[in-house]
Amino acid sequence: MSNNTKQNNLTSIIAGSILVVGIAALVIIGVKNSGSSSNSDYSAGIISVIENEFDFGEISMSNGVVKHNFVLKNEGEESLKIGKIYTSCMCTTAFLTDSSGETTGPFGMSGHGVLKYANVGVSPGKEITIEANFDPAAHGPSGVGLAERSVYFETNSSKSPKGELKFKATVTN
Structure with missing residues (x-):
């Protein structure tokens, strides 16, 4: 395998890892924010x-x-x-x-x-x-x-x- 191919593979792995971490962070932030105002535990209070x-x-x-x-x-x-x-x-x-x-x-x-x-x-x-x-x-x-x-x-x-x-x-x- 040439050095150019190894470098392209390494770049692809790093870019893919950054993408996965970014998506995971957005999902976690979304879950935390939706929990802040969640009305999943409705009350009979008026x-x-x-x-x-x-x-x-x-x-x-x-x-x-x-x-x-x-x-x-x-x-x-x-x-x-x-x-x-x-x-x-x-x-x-x-x-x-x-x-x-x-x-x-x-x-x-x-x-x-x-x-x-x-x-x-x-x-x-x-x-x-x-x-x-x-x-x-x-x-x-x-x-x-x-x-x-x-x-x-x-x-x-x-x-x-x-x-x-x-x-x-x-x-x-």
């Missing part, structure tokens, strides 16, 4: 939202970030888990505070940076709070006028797997 819409009214860019707390309660007979939390725009972030007072976040717009999972349990009868933070100056001078945004959450509840918390504001200079 998340209810005390108030799912809020109007800040007129707010000025110069006054900075405004915040509102949305209260959610598990009305079911089983514990449930809040998985993903994400927002409709980069000008909005969210924080989750569980029933013991521990805060998780910030959570932001899906597709921009790392999507965080809350993975917070909510026992029957317990309440949690999702705080929506809106930065009216995030869009600059062109951001004046009506702004409508949302915070989304996903649970492992078979009866209430997804929810949306909406707010609006009229942004002024």
